[in-house]
Amino acid sequence: MQRYVLILEYKGTNFSGSQKQKTKVRTVQGELEKALSTLTKQNTKTIFSGRTDAGVHARGQVVHFDSEIDFTNPKLLYSLNGLLDKDMSVMRIEKAEKTFHAQKSATARFYRYRIVSRDQRSAFDENCLYLREKPNIDFINQCLGILKGEHDFSSFKKSGTANPAKICNVSVARCYQNGDDILIDIVANRFLYGMVRTIVGTILYLDRKSQSPESLREILKSRNRAKAGPAASPDGLTLMKVIYDKNINMEMAYENILSETSRS
Numbered sequence: 001m002q003r004y005v006l007i008l009e010y011k012g013t014n015f016s017g018s019q020k021q022k023t024k025v026r027t028v029q030g031e032l033e034k035a036l037s038t039l040t041k042q043n044t045k046t047i048f049s050g051r052t053d054a055g056v057h058a059r060g061q062v063v064h065f066d067s068e069i070d071f072t073n074p075k076l077l078y079s080l081n082g083l084l085d086k087d088m089s090v091m092r093i094e095k096a097e098k099t100f101h102a103q104k105s106a107t108a109r110f111y112r113y114r115i116v117s118r119d120q121r122s123a124f125d126e127n128c129l130y131l132r133e134k135p136n137i138d139f140i141n142q143c144l145g146i147l148k149g150e151h152d153f154s155s156f157k158k159s160g161t162a163n164p165a166k167i168c169n170v171s172v173a174r175c176y177q178n179g180d181d182i183l184i185d186i187v188a189n190r191f192l193y194g195m196v197r198t199i200v201g202t203i204l205y206l207d208r209k210s211q212s213p214e215s216l217r218e219i220l221k222s223r224n225r226a227k228a229g230p231a232a233s234p235d236g237l238t239l240m241k242v243i244y245d246k247n248i249n250m251e252m253a254y255e256n257i258l259s260e261t262s263r264s
Contacts, residue, residue, distance in 0.1 A: 001066045001067070001068055002066065002067060002068070002070075002071075002095060003064055003065075003066050003095070003096045003097065003098050003100060004064065004065055004066070004067060004071050004093055004094065004095060004096060005062060005063070005064045005093070005094055005095075005096040005100060005102065006062075006063050006064075006065075006090050006091075006092065006093045006094075007060060007061070007062060007090070007091040007092050008028070008032065008058060008061040008062075008063055008088065008089070008090055008091070009058060009059050009060075009061070009088065009089050009090075009091055010028050010057060010058050010061070010087060010088035010089070011057050011087040011088070011126075011127065012028070012052060012053075012054065012055045012056045012057045012058070012234065013055055013057075013087070013235070014026065014087055015027055015028050015031075015054065015055075015087075016054045017051060017052060017053055017054045017056075018048055018051050018052040018056075018058070018061070019048070019051040020033065028048075028052075028058075028061075028088060029046060029048060031084060031085065031088060032046055032063065032084070032088070032090075033045065033046055034083075035080055035083035035084050036065060036067075036080065038083055039069070039076065039079060039080055039083065040067055040068075040069050044065055044066075044067060045065065045066075046063050046064070046065045047063065047064050047065070047101065047102045047103060048061060048062070048063050048102060048103065049061060049062040049063070049102045049103050049106050049109070049242040050103060050106070050109060050190075050191070050239075050242075051193075052237075052239055053193070053194060053197070053234055053237075054234060055233070055234030055235060055237075056197075056234045056237045056238070056239070057127055057237065057238040057239070058238060058239040059238055059239065059240050059241075060110075060239060060240055060241040060242060061239055061242070062102045062106070062242040062244075063102055064096060064100060064101065064102040071093045071095075072093070072094075072095065076093075077090060077092070077093055080093075102242075105244055106242050106243065106244055107189060107243050107244060107245065107246050107248075108171065108187055108188060108189050108242075108243040108250055108253070109187070109188065109189075109190070109191060109239065109241070109242050109243070110172075110185065110186075110187045110239075110240045110241040110242075110243065110254065110257060111185075111186050111187075111191065111196045111237060111238065111239055111240065112183055112184065112185050112186075112237075112238050112240050113129070113183070113184040113186075113196060113197075113200045113232065113236045113237050113238075114127060114128040114129070114181055114182075114183055114184075114236045114237075114238065115128060115129045115130075115131055115135065115181070115182040115183075115184070115236060116128045116129070116130050116131070116180050116181060116182075117130075117131045117132070117133070117134040117135070117180060117182055118132070118180045119132060120132075126235075127235060127236070127238065128181070128235060128236045129232060129233050129235055129236035131204075134182070135182065135204055135207050136207050137175050137176070137177060137182065139203075139206075139207050139213065140175040140184065140203055140207065141174060141175050142213040143203045143206065143213045143216045144173035144174060144175060144184070144186075144203075145173070145213075146213060146216050146217050146220065147170050147173050147186075147199065147216075147220065148170050148171070148172075148173050149169065149170060150167060150168070150169040150170075151167070151168065151170070151220060152166045152167055152223050153166060153167075153168050153192050153195055153220070154166045154192075154223040154224070154225065155198075155219050155220055155222055155223055155224055155225055155227055155228045156192065156194070156195045156198040156199050156202070156220075156225070156228055157192040157193055157194060157195060157198070157225060158192075158193045158194030158198070158225075158231070159225050159226075165190070166192065166223075168188045168189060168190050168191060168192065168195070169188060169189045169190075170186060170187070170188040171187050171188065171189075171250035171251060171254075172185060172186065172187035172250060172251055172254045173185070173186050173187075184200055185240075185254070186199070187243075187250055187253075187254050194231055196237055197231040197232045197233075197234060197237055198225075198228055198229075198231045198232075200231075200232040200236075200237075201228075201229050201230045201231045201232035202216065202219060202228045202229035202230075203216065203229075204229070204232065205229030205230065206229065240257065241257050
């Protein structure tokens with residue numbers, strides 16, 4: 001039995017999250033396993049690098065699975081994508097060591113939140129949060145600077161979720177403008193359920209209320225979700241990349257990813 005790793009893209013709009021559920025709802029994992037099982041003619045289970053919420057997108061989700069079929073044959077990749085709907089696509093499949101684990105072997109994840117700010121929305125705006133009034137980028141960056149490093153992020157975890165591990169190490173957190181796009185990039189070793197959306201929603205709320213960045217520091221220290229603001233819409237959030245190199249400098253890895261993205 002050979003272990004394979006695949007890179008998966010999907011638009012999360014029409015999915016009830018990435019993780020397969022007991023109820024009959026459409027999930028990314030459910031659709032992928034159905035297609036793989038059809039192709040292999042046997043029940044094929046997958047392991048994702050991490051779950052994404054309902055409505056959240058991915059450009060670099062990593063998945064592993066085991067199979068006796070030779071997936072290095074390019075025809076199988078074409079056939080697999082032919083079985084999937086247009087809102088998801090497997091970009092490549094490679095052989096992996098048996099010890100590789102899509103979730104446990106990961107050292108960091110890179111999420112991007114995309115805001116579009118202009119006077120009028122466009123019919124072609126998608127995978128973003130549209131704001132007519134431009135947020136204060138300097139303020140956002142001051143707030144993001146407070147979040148860098150190792151902290152207990154309980155204040156930004158979705159209410160009612162049980163997760164005993166609350167400490168995350170944020171290595172990159174920055175906001176910048178690219179045309180009409182305002183991009184918020186966060187790289188961390190792990191993320192709590194709903195963490196990025198709650199961070200973005202809270203910072204945007206503090207900006208609208210003309211609060212100081214120190215307000216975010218107090219929210220972080222409180223470890224109380226009730227102190228934070230509303231979670232931002234999932235429309236703007238995308239899992240960009242999962243990093244597996246244990247020895248790499250995360251800021252350097254992030255810059256390399258940006259360079260690769262600009263060339264593609």
